[in-house]
Amino acid sequence: MTPVPDPHDSRDATGDAAVRRRLLAIAYRMTGSRHDAEDVVQEGLTRWHQLTDDQRNLVREPLAWLTRVVSRLCLDQLRSARAQREQYRGIWLPEPELGDSGSEPADPADRVTLDDSVSYAFLVALEKLTPAERVSFILHDVFAVPFAEIAGTVGRSPAACRQLAVTARAHLAAEPRFDVAGPERDRAVAAFLDACRGGDLRSLAEVLDPDVVSVADGGEQILVARRPVVGADAVATYLLGVLATQDGHATLSLEQINGRLGIAVRDGAALVGTVDLAIVNRRVVRIAMQVNPDKLTTHVDD
Structure with a gap:
C-alpha cells in the first residue's frame, strides 16, 4: 500500500493538493482526456513514492521532478494515441470538464485553469500539433517551464524545443479566433x-x-x-x-x-x-x- 504523504514534509510534494491540481492541469491539456490525465498523474506520484529517502533528498525541486515525469508519461501516451486516433471511428474530441472554473484559485499559479488554454475549442486545436510540439508549447507557454527543463522531457536540445514551441504557435495562430467568455x-x-x-x-x-x-x-x-x-x-x-x-x-x-x-x-x-x-x-x-x-x-x- 502506498504510504500517506506528510503534508508538512517539504521533501514530499505529493502532500500538497495544489501540486496534484497543477499536475492534473498539465496532463489534461496535454492529453485532452480526464481519464488519461488522472492515470499519468497517479503513475507519476507512484514513481515518487518508489524512490528511497536518499533519492528523494537528492531532488532539489519535487514539483519540477514530478512535472518532468508526468510530462514524459503524457508524451508517451500522446505518441501511442496518435496512431489509435487515426483509426478512430468518426471524429475524436476531447473529454469535457464540467463545473464552474471561475472561482479564484487558492494558489496564484493555478490561474492557468482560468485562461484560454483549457477551453474546449483550444483543446480541439491542440490535436493538430505533434506530441513534441504540444508538450513543448504547453510546458513553456502555459506553465512557464524553461526550455532547458523541457529539453530533458522531450529528449531534444533547448533550441529544438524552442523551435517546437514556435511551430506550435504558428499552427494555433492559423486557427479561427473565437469570442472569449463574457x-x-x-x-x-x-x-x-x-x-x-x-x-x-x-x-x-x-x-x-x-x-x-x-x-x-x-x-x-x-x-x-x-x-x-x-x-x-x-x-x-x-x-x-x-x-x-x-x-x-x-x-x-x-x-x-x-x-x-x-x-x-x-x-x-x-x-x-x-x-x-x-x-x-x-x-x-x-x-x-x-x-x-x-x-x-x-x-x-x-
Whole structure:
C-alpha cells in the first residue's frame, strides 16, 4: 500500500493538493482526456513514492521532478494515441470538464485553469500539433517551464524545443479566433439553446453563421455524423433531427464546460452529452458535441 504523504514534509510534494491540481492541469491539456490525465498523474506520484529517502533528498525541486515525469508519461501516451486516433471511428474530441472554473484559485499559479488554454475549442486545436510540439508549447507557454527543463522531457536540445514551441504557435495562430467568455457570448449560447428547444428550423438557422461547422464524437456506441456537417440550414436540420430522436427524455441546460458557458444534455441524473459553441459576432460558427459514453461516464449527479 502506498504510504500517506506528510503534508508538512517539504521533501514530499505529493502532500500538497495544489501540486496534484497543477499536475492534473498539465496532463489534461496535454492529453485532452480526464481519464488519461488522472492515470499519468497517479503513475507519476507512484514513481515518487518508489524512490528511497536518499533519492528523494537528492531532488532539489519535487514539483519540477514530478512535472518532468508526468510530462514524459503524457508524451508517451500522446505518441501511442496518435496512431489509435487515426483509426478512430468518426471524429475524436476531447473529454469535457464540467463545473464552474471561475472561482479564484487558492494558489496564484493555478490561474492557468482560468485562461484560454483549457477551453474546449483550444483543446480541439491542440490535436493538430505533434506530441513534441504540444508538450513543448504547453510546458513553456502555459506553465512557464524553461526550455532547458523541457529539453530533458522531450529528449531534444533547448533550441529544438524552442523551435517546437514556435511551430506550435504558428499552427494555433492559423486557427479561427473565437469570442472569449463574457456576457455577449453567454447571450449567444442562450439564444442557441432557446432555438433548439423551440424546434423551429428558421429560428435555429438564424443564430448560426452561414458557414457553421458541426462535429460530434459518438465513439463506437452512439450513431452520429462521422464527418463535419457544414452550413446553417444543414446544421439546423441535423440538430433538430437529433433532438427529435430523444423523444422528450433528454433535458438541455446551460452549464459551465471547460470554464465557459455551454450546454449539458442529461437523461435523468446521467450526463449523455455536452455541446461546446464557438461564437463570432454573436453567431455560432462551430459546434462540438461530445456524446461518447466512455468520455462522459464520470459525470453523474449525486
